Each structure stands twice: as C-alpha cells, then as structure tokens.
Amino acid sequence: MSVDISLRVNGAEHRLAVEPTETLVNVLRNRLGMTGTHKDCTMGICGACTILLNGQPVSSCLLLACQADGEAIRTIEGLERDGALSLLQEAFLRYGAVQCGFCTPGFLMIAVALLEKNPKPDRNEIIDALKGNLCRCTGYTKIVDAIEFVANN
Amino acid sequence: MTACLYTRLDTVDDAVQCLASAGEDGHVIAGGVALGILMNERLVKPVHLLDISRIDALKRIEVTAEGVLSIGALATHQEVLTSAAVAATCPLLIEMSSEIACERIRNRGTIGGSICLGDPQGDPPVALLALDAVVRAAGPQGLRDIPIRTFFQDVYTTALQSDEILQEIRIPRIPDGGGMAYHKFSARRAMDYATTVSAAVQLACDPDDGRIINAGLGLGGVGVTPVWSKAIADGLLNATPCPEIFAWMRKMVHEELSPIGDHLYSADYKSHVAAVILRRATERAYNRAVAGSDRR
C-alpha cells in the first residue's frame, strides 16, 4: 500500500506516494534527487543524514517519510541563498572543516540547529552539540573552529 | 518487498481499536528510532504500521493534584530533559535523559518507546525502576496499571500485551528530604549504547541520625532485562554509607547479577563496573539527601 504524503522541503512542497517503510533519507535522495543529505550507517549513529524536522535535528535514516508528512523539513540544499553559500558553509571551507565531505551535510545541519537555538555558543557547547556526529577525516577541531568563527561573527 | 499497511492514529481509543482489528499484524510505531534500526536491518518486517506519533494526548508531562508525575508515553527524551515539571519533581530523570545518545536521537525517541522495547541497556527503565514508577496501559478492556518492577520480564519482553498501548508513566510523589542520582558508564562520551552499564539510586534518610529509611535502585546493562534488586535496596535500610556497606553491595552485585559479556567487556568486568557505579550513585544520592539540596 502506498501512502500519499506531502513533504515541505526547504519551503517547497512535494506531493508523492511512498511505501510506509520508506525512510525520509531514501525519499529525499532517490525520489526527490536531493542527494545532499548523506546516508551511511542507517542506524542513527553517524549523523551524516541529519536534517531539521520543524527546526529540530533528527536522523532521516530512522524517520519514515510518512511520519514526516506535512512537516517542515530543512536539508543542506536549503542553506545557500541565491546561489551563494551561507556564512557557515563559507567558514567550513575557510577553516578546512571539510575533507572527504561525507559527514559535512550532517555537521552543517547540526550547527545550523545549534546556532538558531543559541547564537553565541561557547566552545564547550559547540563540542557538546557535535557529539553525535562522526567525522573520520578532520579530527573535529577544524569543524569546531569553523562554528566558533560564525558564533563570534 | 511485501506491501505494508500504514494507519496514522489521532487518539488512544482509535489506536486501541485499530490494534485490536489488526491483530498479530499490527505494529505500533512511535518515534521510530528503535524500530527504524530493526526495519533497516530487516530484522522486523512490519505488515501493518500503526503510527501513534501524533497522538497529542500522549505527549503531556504534568504533576497531578496528588503529586504524581505523569509522563505521556510519547514524550521525547528531549522533552523530558527540558521539562520544568520534571526538573521540579524528579531531577533523576533529567540526569538520566541527558545521558541518552545525542539531541537528534532524543528529539525522536520517546520514553514510552524505550520502555516498550525493554532493552537491558536502556536508560529510562533503570531510572524508573529506582523510582518505583507505574506504567499505565490502554487496551480493549480499558486501563491497566503495571508496576514497573514487574514490567521487564525477559529479553526484550515486557508485561505489555500485544493488544495494549502504553499510555503514560506515573511516578509517585517523592517525599521531601530524599536524594537521587544516575550514573552511566561508557567507554566513549556519546553514542556508546550497546555496551553501557548504568545505575540509578533513590534514597530517603532520617533527618535526625542520617540512616537510610527508604531506598530504590535500578541497574542497566547487567542482564537480559533492566534490573531492580530488592535484596540490595533492602540491605541499605537503616545503614549509612560506609566502606562495610559498599563492600557488602559489591559482593551482592557479583552474586545477584548475570551480565552478558560482549566484544568490549567481559561479564566479570561489567559486574565490577556495576558495583563501582552503584556505589558512586549511592554516595551522590545520599549526599544530596543529606544536603537537602534542590537536586533531591
């Protein structure tokens, strides 16, 4: 049985029919062609698939698309404005917070959620907010530096 | 792929009815973070998903006129963590919730889902065992109250019947002058779920001589279910924390518990850790009780 749902992704409405067991990350990537949200562990552990559901970070690999029906979803694709990267994205580049880039969309979405809730987090608050996201390349320090830069500017 | 049915429910009554008519095929989904893993790993292939995640009545957290802290089954870990009602009445649950995974998991995972799963590693069951909570289930025959201390029966098996929905968790009023503490041991700071050991302690002591007059405790990661030990709790009665009582507790932990060794820690090591964190949680709870601090 497929279910008719409507997904509001970065402000645009998408009406589609999904299978009840389809996860949001698969629908975003395979149906809507929005491959910015990455998928790795599919067990809620790595954070690569993090999106914002009604402003709150959640793992889209553990969220059924039909459970997100009608809710506001934000993904990495929604961060740039008129083709220009956001300050946070620029900071990630400037501080070398991106290497292979696999974890980056998840870290950016977690950082967006953090800064919206707490625009001036201190370093420890940043580290704490990132604790559920894994990066195998950067050693985390540069990611924290990039977010700290945005918090201070 | 076999086709799966999906029904979204808006009320507890509808959910109970739908579950009754779906019979064996019905599978309740709340936040979906536990079930999501099982489905992704193809360990569970639901035939009919009953989505209760939007039943607003099950999201309430409130203190009743009798002083009972009532937490709706669908309250997320993040909602418990940030609830003023919980902070005012039962800080143990705040301390416990802050130990659960990370925010993106806490935003979806519910306290009810955690209890229904009955994972021996879960944090909420351990705290609720120490608090002597009561679990209220809704089924075709109406409501049923189940003491949490009889709820966890076997590996991922609870007292909840297949035609019942977990509605709320009720925590009896905590008398003044008590103290409570939660302690979780894990190798990493976050996302270390499968190999953790945890302990929750709730104490009350005599204001005159400091003797422990009431004790509840829960242990996690030390057996096939979350564990409540009446023997250890009773042994604390009339005592004050001292090396002798902790030596006795350590002996009891080794005798009473049967942790399961895993790829990181042997069963013996887990017993050792359990004894250490149980002592730390007991000391902290006791100090809070004696200090009468607002952390209770």
Ligand SMILES: Cc1cc2nc3c(=O)[nH]c(=O)nc-3n(C[C@H](O)[C@H](O)[C@H](O)COP(=O)(O)OP(=O)(O)OC[C@H]3O[C@@H](n4cnc5c(N)ncnc54)[C@H](O)[C@@H]3O)c2cc1C
């Ligand atoms: C990466 C990761 C890390 C985690 N870390 C921790 C941790 O540190 N500590 C911890 O305690 N937990 C942890 N968990 C487990 C998770 O938090 C809990 O199992 C979670 O709260 C489940 O809630 P849910 O609403 O998502 O349940 P679901 O996945 O929706 O449901 C779980 C089970 O319970 C049943 N169920 C759910 N609600 C009800 C209800 N009201 N009535 C009847 N049946 C119901 C479902 O049918 C299903 O079988 C972690 C999970 C993940 C994915």
Ligand code: FES
């Ligand atoms: S892919 Fe979702 S958390 Fe790893």
Ligand code: FES
């Ligand atoms: S940049 Fe490669 S995993 Fe983070």
